[in-house]
Amino acid sequence: GAGVSQTPSNKVTEKGKYVELRCDPISGHTALYWYRQSLGQGPEFLIYFQGTGAADDSGLPNDRFFAVRPEGSVSTLKIQRTERGDSAVYLCASAETGGLETQYFGPGTRLLVL
Amino acid sequence: KNEVEQSPQNLTAQEGEFITINCSYSVGISALHWLQQHPGGGIVSLFMLSSGKKKHGRLIATINIQEKHSSLHITASHPRDSAVYICDNFGNEKLTFGTGTRLTIIP
Numbered sequence: 385g386a387g388v389s390q391t392p393s394n395k396v397t398e399k400g401k402y403v404e405l406r407c408d409p410i411s412g413h414t415a416l417y418w419y420r421q422s423l424g425q426g427p428e429f430l431i432y433f434q435g436t437g438a439a440d441d442s443g444l445p446n447d448r449f450f451a452v453r454p455e456g457s458v459s460t461l462k463i464q465r466t467e468r469g470d471s472a473v474y475l476c477a478s479a480e481t482g483g484l485e486t487q488y489f490g491p492g493t494r495l496l497v498l
Numbered sequence: 499k500n501e502v503e504q505s506p507q508n509l510t511a512q513e514g515e516f517i518t519i520n521c522s523y524s525v526g527i528s529a530l531h532w533l534q535q536h537p538g539g540g541i542v543s544l545f546m547l548s549s550g551k552k553k554h555g556r557l558i559a560t561i562n563i564q565e566k567h568s569s570l571h572i573t574a575s576h577p578r579d580s581a582v583y584i585c586d587n588f589g590n591e592k593l594t595f596g597t598g599t600r601l602t603i604i605p
Binding site for chain 1: 531533540541542543586596597598
């Protein structure tokens with residue numbers, strides 16, 4: 385069956401530009417997570433959605449980062465005024481209801497800010 | 499501060515060996531999450547556990563809440579087990595991941 389998909393798979397942008405990263409979770413999954421993984425590091429939590437609402441956005445590094453999930457399915461992570469330090473793999477995961485259950489990860493979007 | 503530490507950072511073993519990867523955390527949790535990251539970058543969720551032990555195939559995860567420690571064991575290791583294994587502190591607090599253990603199984 386279809387898993388979690390993310391687009392684009394790779395994104396190269398210039399410092400100061402705006403980017404949007406998209407995540408399509410598994411159909412019917414109400415929980416959606418965004419993580420960021422820098423080279424050589426473990427994943428870092430960014431934000432967790434339960435349905436349409438952000439249940440926990442404490443991992444967003446600053447106000448340049450914003451994520452939405454308007455209909456409770458697809459989510460978009462938005463980064464304004466990108467900086468070179470934003471370069472990382474952005475991972476999305478979904479889970480059936482959230483809480484103590486398996487998260488299914490997408491392949492990630494590799495973002496490079498020049 | 500919520501910290502998660504894994505050991506060893508790198509582990510190389512011969513095929514068939516019993517593998518143990520350790521994870522220690524500093525803040526009480528709701529659950530501990532073990533992940534496997536393949537060389538291509540894909541991540542698979544292995545276990546989420548809040549007490550006791552869980553087993554799936556050749557993988558076993560244990561947790562000791564009092565000692566704030568979890569272990570991931572692999573029995574009869576195989577080259578396809580080569581990956582980075584990551585534990586994370588999953589709960590109401592901000593999730594905190596360890597930096598991972600890079601496991602290489604040599605045929």
